[in-house]
Amino acid sequence: MALGGFMTTGSVTFDTTLHSTTGNGLLLEADGVAKAFHGVPALRNGHLKLRPGSVHALCGGNGAGKSTFLNIVMGLLRRDEGSIKIKGEVVDFRSASEALDHGIAIITQELSPVLEMTVAENIYLGREPKRLGAFIDFALLETQAQKLLDDIGFPIRANARMSNLSLAETQLVEIAKALSFDADIVIMDEPTSAIGEHEAHILFAAIDRLKHRGSGIIYVSHKLSEIFEIADEFTVFRDGNYIVSGSMKETTRKELVTHIVGREVKVVEKERPNAGAPILLEVRNLSRESEFKDISISVAAGEVFGIYGLLGSGRTEFLEAVYGMETPTSGEVMLAGRPVPRGKPRESIKMGMAMVSEDRKDSGLVLSSSIAHNITLSALSLMAVSGFVKQQKEREVVEEMIRSQRIKTSSSELAVENLSGGNQQKVVFARCLTTNPRLLICDEPTRGIDEGSKQEIYAFLRDFAAKGHGVLVVSSEAPEILQVSDRIAIFKAGTLVDVIDGHGATQQMIMELAS
Template sequence: MQANDEIPGGSPVRDGSDVNGQTVPVLKVESVAKSFGGVRALRNGRLTLRSGTVHALCGGNGAGKSTFLSILMGLIPRDEGRISLKGVDVHFASASEALRHGVAMITQELSPVPELTVAENIYLGREPRKFGYIVDFGRMVEDAAALLKRLQFDVPADAKMSEITLAQCQLVEIAKALSHEADVVIMDEPTSAIGEHEVHVLFDAVKRLKQSGTAIVYVSHKLTEIFEIADEYTVFRDGAFVETGRICDIDRHHLVRQILGHELNSSTLGESTAGADVALAVDSLSDGETFSDITLQVKTGEVLGIYGLVGSGRTEFVETVFGLRRARSGSIKFLGEALPAGVPKESIRRGMAMVTEDRKVSGLVLCESVGHNISLSALRKVSPWGFIRAKAESGIVAAMVSKLRVKCASPAIAVENLSGGNQQKVVFARCLTTNPKLLICDEPTRGIDEGSKQEIYAFLRDFAAKGGSALVVSSEAPEIPQVSDRVAIFRGGRLARVLGTGEISQEAIVNLAS
């Protein structure tokens, strides 16, 4: 593959023509660079975007993608380089200026106004008005409803944002960006908070946008999505452009190698656990609302995967096992002893730890340091008389930073300044300070790059190989076979089937969950 910005082969899309009749891309970025405090965050950032295409921007955490997109949207100034829109050089000073020129962005972090309606959120700051100054709420709801219907997003326009689901909030953010009728739409991890049904709805909307001539920059750590939706791709690594080309010319292995900069080290699952002791035994567990009559076991040295669509009860089940929710009926035994319902403190004391679904909401104290986040679950160890012993705390932190290979300038920096992959490693490090025998992981690789995913897979397998057990929930069908010894399939709040090692395949998992 050529390391340049010319897409080999195929018929060019007519974005526009210059004076010589040559095709002009809708967006062309050349040699963009940015430094922060003398540290080079981006060098030689390049991208050629054509009308009516989806262009995947790929790279691990720290590759420079966020800096590149922030420059495109005018959120931060560039130090060097050139950006042209339909052949005309541009230099946006703000996101609103970029939007006025037809460049819109859907960010990974949702920012709804909870007490306003869906329609008010979509048209916030540009509400239709009567007589030039009175907000026309009726028309606004009608316009929003028409937009949502056109996109085939099942979201009520007059509902408050606080009343709809997280997946619906993500669809509203997408609709808000698309309501600007932009020529260029940047989608940064648009599926991170939605289920498979909503992903299909989104992809259908993206295909319709392509047909209308809209150009889309698509950022996702989910490689399966990239190969399904993208036409072209560009890879960044270590803050620099690496390669570009057509998706149809490469395979997953090639893309992973370019993202990581080396061959992927494949590792195998652990030995059979057929004769192993039972670490966790759940019998006829129900919460009366989201799941019922779940019976399964996790053995010592085993990674048991749980797969199910949104609404299948998978998250509610593991939260109940850990004690965050109270069961209506059934029993839980851990290491042979009954576990009291709804008491997470007791679960931790007996040797459980949980990596929650959303690290930023329930896994980390973002404004606190990396060190304080890691030692949070081990405060009793480092403060026997109520005062934290700094030396003991720093020893635990240093050991965990090394063990999990957390990349940070210092444990004293705020954890919010780390990449998503390193933030997730901090969550795992905090869990390990309690010396758990069972790790419950809900979406442990959500929103992190391929390299960090593989490190977490390897860690979980190593944890099991050393006598621990893990219960891993994932909504990514390609991920489950990589990490699981057995897989429990949830469907409609019930356990559909448990697949053994020889039965696990992506096709089987998806079919049973649907």
């Protein structure tokens, strides 16, 4: 895949000429698209027009109907009403393969790699080069995949097994897979939710070349800074309804957020913690072989301490070692002056730590279980007498957490998988609070959730710290880490570059230190 040329991937070649359109010149035109599940509308009036050579941002909060709409366009769901035209032709895809045949590719928010296969096998699954018409040419397959990854600029080996990759690296493989198709329309549903800003800008460069080739991109992201950087036009869905479309040049961030949320969102302001507050967390010379080395930080009571770094900087691995999910090779962690046992998260919880993991759906929640079960999962022993859980106490805790965290649900017995992303994350926070933590460790706490829910989580973190607790937070979004943090540690290649005052830092400052 030579991005300068434009794109070549062995048997797949992307030419540099504009893709032909018919009729009104639109690549895609959707009007009145509707879908209900068991009589409950998920989408009532999907409407979008995609022009060749443009990026069209599809905006909306969690539960707005965006994913339902995209799944219908891609043939993963059948619409109940409305029409979809591709280059002027009315279509009704019954499968994703039909959509691919019509030049539509998608990067989905929910990753579904085949873990026991290699990166190359995942990228070209079902499209493998053959020898003698029957046998997969694995050498050529790996060569093609490595060239694709190298030309995009993704630091991944084609022969690596998917099960050994991080969440961010898995996301990059999904992006590479979608870009390997010769697509007129590329749907990108939260493509940067698990990757850092450096990798995101590599993706943006590829998007720019797709635009110049004449392709159209439907781009979904809760990161508004990305939308304003790369999008030409926008459409907003809210509560399953089409709200408005327009030019990105003719709107402001405040206006767009108001359209998305349906009201003006108050941005959370931070105040400086009390000077001279006691140290709650102290990390001394913590190291883990090949991941990070000699990291020393401290978090005071009442402080939100941020960690910022690019992909591969050791941020997540450091958090996991502090919490006890991974065992460090050297160094020590002290909580309120007491040593935290290495590699024993249960002991960390007993001492007053709680952790919000990077991937709530994989390690943070039991999706098929109820809200109530997920909230109390970490604290059942605290509600038990002689080994039996006191159900009344459990109900009281669940009701209080749903109220205090503003979890939107009709019942505490509803399965968590039926909640929006923002409400799922609130359940994760509620579960952490049931153990009465003094230190809250958060890895990408707002990944994949909308602006309104983000501000609610920022307010929660500030309020938690204001009660004399501590927060240690990692985020790959520079605006986010700047908004919530009192101090910011900059990580680079597994080392601590600097710790700076979060009240006077700028995005340019922290990005330059991290790169």
